[in-house]
Amino acid sequence: MHNPQLNKKGELQHLLSLEGLPREILTDILDTAASFVGVTAREVKKVPLLRGKSVFNLFFEASTRTRTTFEIAAKRLSADVINLNIAVSSHTKGETVLDTVDNLSAMHADMFVVRHAQSGAPYLIANHVASHLHVINAGDGRHAHPTQGLLDLYTIRHYKKDFSRLSVAIVGDVLHSRVARSLIHGLTLMGTPDIRVIGPMTLIPTGVEKLGVRVFHDMAAGLRDLDVVVMLRLQNERMHGALLSSAQEFFKYYGLTQEKLALAKPDAIVMHPGPLNRGVEIDSAVADGPHAVILSQVTFGIAVRMAVMSTLAGN
Amino acid sequence: MTLALPDPEALCAELVRQLKPHVNAQTALVGIYTGGAWLAERLHAALGIALPMGVLDISFYRDDFDKTGLHPQIKPTQIPFEVEGRHIVLVDDVLYTGRTVRGAMNELFDYGRPASISLAVLIDRGGRELPVAAQYVGAKLEVPTNLMLVLDRNENGKLRLKLDA
Numbered sequence: 001m002h003n004p005q006l007n008k009k010g011e012l013q014h015l016l017s018l019e020g021l022p023r024e025i026l027t028d029i030l031d032t033a034a035s036f037v038g039v040t041a042r043e044v045k046k047v048p049l050l051r052g053k054s055v056f057n058l059f060f061e062a063s064t065r066t067r068t069t070f071e072i073a074a075k076r077l078s079a080d081v082i083n084l085n086i087a088v089s090s091h092t093k094g095e096t097v098l099d100t101v102d103n104l105s106a107m108h109a110d111m112f113v114v115r116h117a118q119s120g121a122p123y124l125i126a127n128h129v130a131s132h133l134h135v136i137n138a139g140d141g142r143h144a145h146p147t148q149g150l151l152d153l154y155t156i157r158h159y160k161k162d163f164s165r166l167s168v169a170i171v172g173d174v175l176h177s178r179v180a181r182s183l184i185h186g187l188t189l190m191g192t193p194d195i196r197v198i199g200p201m202t203l204i205p206t207g208v209e210k211l212g213v214r215v216f217h218d219m220a221a222g223l224r225d226l227d228v229v230v231m232l233r234l235q236n237e238r239m240h241g242a243l244l245s246s247a248q249e250f251f252k253y254y255g256l257t258q259e260k261l262a263l264a265k266p267d268a269i270v271m272h273p274g275p276l277n278r279g280v281e282i283d284s285a286v287a288d289g290p291h292a293v294i295l296s297q298v299t300f301g302i303a304v305r306m307a308v309m310s311t312l313a314g315n
Numbered sequence: 316m317t318l319a320l321p322d323p324e325a326l327c328a329e330l331v332r333q334l335k336p337h338v339n340a341q342t343a344l345v346g347i348y349t350g351g352a353w354l355a356e357r358l359h360a361a362l363g364i365a366l367p368m369g370v371l372d373i374s375f376y377r378d379d380f381d382k383t384g385l386h387p388q389i390k391p392t393q394i395p396f397e398v399e400g401r402h403i404v405l406v407d408d409v410l411y412t413g414r415t416v417r418g419a420m421n422e423l424f425d426y427g428r429p430a431s432i433s434l435a436v437l438i439d440r441g442g443r444e445l446p447v448a449a450q451y452v453g454a455k456l457e458v459p460t461n462l463m464l465v466l467d468r469n470e471n472g473k474l475r476l477k478l479d480a
Contacts, residue, residue, distance in 0.1 A: 031397075032389055035372065035374075035389045035390070035391045035392070037391075038391045039375065042425060042426060044424075044426070047375035047425075048375070048421070049380055052367075126335065313380075314383070314384025
């Protein structure tokens with residue numbers, strides 16, 4: 001089956017989802033990111049790879065961290081970055097997404113970084129734009145967040161080296177989480193033998209087992225002998241209706257505390273895509289504790305996004 | 316066609332002879348991946364240089380990125396010393412157009428302002444497209460423009476020059 005992200009030579013033209021990508025492409029991006037980690041530690045944190053290119057951040061949905069890290073990544077590659085917060089501009093005046101994209105293409109954009117509340121919006125844009133343009137999905141609805149998936153993989157590889165013996169659990173609101181979906185696909189592609197999802201019945205999508213994960217509703221059972229715990233944010237803004245009785249009750253059963261973390265391996269790492277809801281899905285003692293690698297994820301996220309942008313721009 | 320290729324081991328000894336009088340406590344060697352890094356390892360040991368040697372992967376500084384894209388296997392650049400005020404000897408296997416050396420100099424300047432940069436190469440094959448010259452040259456060699464001259468290293472660590480079409 002043709003993968004819409006690949007060009008005729010089988011190279012990555014757009015990054016829309018990790019699903020169905022060859023493992024080699026993922027590994028190349030992670031290796032390239034390792035070189036960019038070195039660049040971001042220097043006094044001059046820039047390289048000239050994307051000099052003269054224009055990167056448009058098209059955020060149809062609010063985001064601070066992701067937009068900022070994409071902006072920093074593009075600037076460290078010497079690109080010109082234009083941030084458009086479309087949630088509050090032409091979109092509200094009635095312009096369609098594709099009209100917005102056509103207008104920006106006419107301004108000689110080279111790359112679009114797209115976040116949209118609708119699953120699939122970046123595919124629509126990628127199918128529409130001229131062939132020299134590149135589209136990066138920065139999160140679409142409940143579908144995918146591939147650069148977050150890649151930075152999670154990078155972080156896991158950094159601390160645990162080898163995927164082939166790992167037990168990884170994704171905990172919390174899996175139902176609404178594009179982060180969870182991208183990470184499950186990424187972990188599977190990298191050959192992770194034991195992937196688990198943990199959460200209440202109302203927040204685990206039906207049929208998730210088909211992705212090759214094991215489902216746990218009892219957190220204590222799910223945490224046993226884990227190498228990596230990925231906590232998800234409880235998505236308050238996506239909660240409609242009675243999925244949960246209260247945040248307090250959620251914390252009691254699925255919030256990560258030091259007592260619960262003690263069930264995982266002694267050298268387990270704790271990850272979180274941010275922003276943190278302290279006292280809802282994660283206790284402060286864990287979030288600020290020795291197992292947490294949450295801020296490393298943010299730092300690595302810049303290098304990973306640099307690697308994605310430079311890989312696309314070179315194809 | 317056959318072209319007599321010199322023995323890189325002998326050229327390496329020649330470079331050591333040329334470099335020796337100019338090495339002091341402020342001298343640092345920086346090899347350019349991959350051949351230049353192998354050569355720099357040899358020179359570093361033979362010259363007894365105190366500072367750890369650096370290695371550069373100039374992939375992020377290439378001027379043909381638009382045409383060739385990124386090479387899949389990029390090695391991390393490592394400059395394990397303060398560049399500021401240092402006398403740096405860049406080391407590469409083959410000097411040709413000079414574009415690699417330009418990229419390497421740009422990258423070095425992103426680490427600081429060296430007191431000087433000089434260039435040591437195993438082979439100068441001519442064909443310069445930029446005003447770049449090497450101070451230390453193992454040998455000069457005429458190579459037809461359609462051929463690539465590259466340094467190879469076998470599992471025993473022995474260096475060998477070879478031509479690729």
